Amino acid sequence: MTGVRARVRAELTAEIKTIACRQMADEGPANINLRAIARELGMVSSAIYRYFASRDDLLTALIVDAYDALGEAGEAADATVPPHEVEARFLAVAHAAYRWARDQPSQYLLLFGTPVPGYAAPQDTIAPATRFTTVLLRILDEAARQGAVPAVRPNVPVGVSADFAALRELTGTDVGDELMLAGMQSWTALFGAIGFVLNGQFRSVVSDVDDLFGEFVRTIARQVFHAVDAPARPAPVRPAPV
Amino acid sequence: MTGVRARVRAELTAEIKTIACRQMADEGPANINLRAIARELGMVSSAIYRYFASRDDLLTALIVDAYDALGEAGEAADATVPPHEVEARFLAVAHAAYRWARDQPSQYLLLFGTPVPGYAAPQDTIAPATRFTTVLLRILDEAARQGAVPAVRPNVPVGVSADFAALRELTGTDVGDELMLAGMQSWTALFGAIGFVLNGQFRSVVSDVDDLFGEFVRTIARQVFHAVDAPARPAPVRPAPV
DNA sequence: TGTACATCAGTGAACGCGCGTTCACTGATGTAC
C-alpha cells in the first residue's frame, strides 16, 4: 500500500494551505506564519519543511491555487450560458469573479493587491494566472466572430497594435485591435470595480454596492459588445480556438 | 525665538516621513520599521516617539500625505485646462493620477492596495481621501451642466439612486443619476487600469503600457462625456459648486 | 511469509535576528519675572 503515506501527505499538504488561507484572512496576504500553522496542526515548526521547502514555496502554492480557483469559477460560470450569447457570458463571468473575490477577499488581494515584499513570483504561477483571462478572451473571440464593435471605438496605438498581433498569434484568436483594446479595458474596469468594493472605497457613499457593481458590469458589457454600429462583417468559418 | 525648536521639530517630522516612504518603496507599504528609521536618522529607536505616538500614527500621517499629494496632483492638472473642456480636464486629471502612481507606487498601493493588516484608518484620513474624487466630481458637474450623456446609458438601481440623491445634497452638485453612475464607473476603471499597470498585469502582453493606458483613458472619457445622443437639455443657471 | 534494510514524518533544541514600546534619566533650549 504505497498509497497510504502518500494520501496522508496530500491531506496534510492541503490542510497546511487551508490554515494559511485562514491566516491570510486575518493578517493579510503577506503575513502567513509557518510557526502559527505548525502550532495549529499540533506539530513542531520544523515539521512544515517536510511539506514546503520554504515560506516562499508555500506562498507560491497559495497563489497558484488562488489563480486556479478564480479561473475555475470563471470557466464554470461561462459554461452556464449558451456560447453565442456573448454579453450574458461576460456578465456571468464577471459576477463569478465578483463573488469569488467577496468570498475570499484575502486570496483576491494576494493576486491583485499589493505584491508581497521580497517575493518574486516564479514561473509556476504564470500559466494559472492566464486561466481567467483566457475565459474573457474566448468570449471576446466569439463576439468578434459575431461582428461586435465597441460602443466607443478606440484608436489603437501602433505599438499596442503590434503587441495585439503577437497576442493573436500566441492565443490563436481572431479579435481585431479595437475590440481587443476595448476588451482589455473592460478587464481592468472589472477588476478595478471589484477592488474598490473590496477595499470599501464606496463606504458611506453607496450602501448597496452589489447593485452598483451589477450595473457597472452591465454598462461595461454594453460598451464592449455594442454591435449596433457594426459594419456588416461575415462571420469567419474557422473553428473556435482553445 | 520660540520658533527654532518648532522648526527643527517640523523638519525632523518631515524627515521621518520621507525615510518611511523610502522604506515602503523597498519593503512594501505594510512594512515601515520604526527602528530602521531611527537608525537612519542616527537616533535611538525610542526617540521616534517624540514625533509619533506609535507606528499606526506614523502610518496615518503617511496615508494623509499620500491622499493630499494625489489630490493636489489632480487639482493642479485640472487647473491647466479651461473649465468648460470637460473631456480634456478628465484626461489631464487621469494622467496626473497615473503619473503620480508610477512615480510613487508604494504610496499608491498604500492607498489603493491591500489594507495594512491590523490598521484601522482613523477619521483624519477621510477628508483627504475625498480630495481627488472631488476633482472628478467637479468635472462631472460641469459636464452635466453642458448636457453630457454617457455613451451607454446605465439603468440606475433604485437604492443606488437614493444614495446618489444624498450625495448630490452633500456635495452641492447637480449630476444626474446616469451620469453619476457612469462617472463612478469611469473612476473605478481609471484606478483599475492604474493598478494593473503598477502590478505588471500587462507584462509580456503589452510592451508600451503608457500608450495602452493613454488609449484606455481616452476611451473612458468618451464613454462618460459622450454627448452626441444627448437630449436637448437647457444648461441650468446655478453657479458652479465648490 | 518473514526478515533486513531504506525511506521518510515528525521531534526538540538551537541559531541569529529584529521588532514595538516603556521608562527613568540627562542635558540643552526656551520662558517668566
Next chain:
DNA sequence: TGTACATCAGTGAACGCGCGTTCACTGATGTAC
C-alpha cells in the same frame, strides 16, 4: 539683563515577543528478496 524654573529632545537599557530555518535524532511505515 540676569536668574530660576519649566519644557522637551534624545539616551540607553530593558521587556516581552516571535519569526524562518537548520540539524542531528528517533521511530514508524514501506520495500525487496
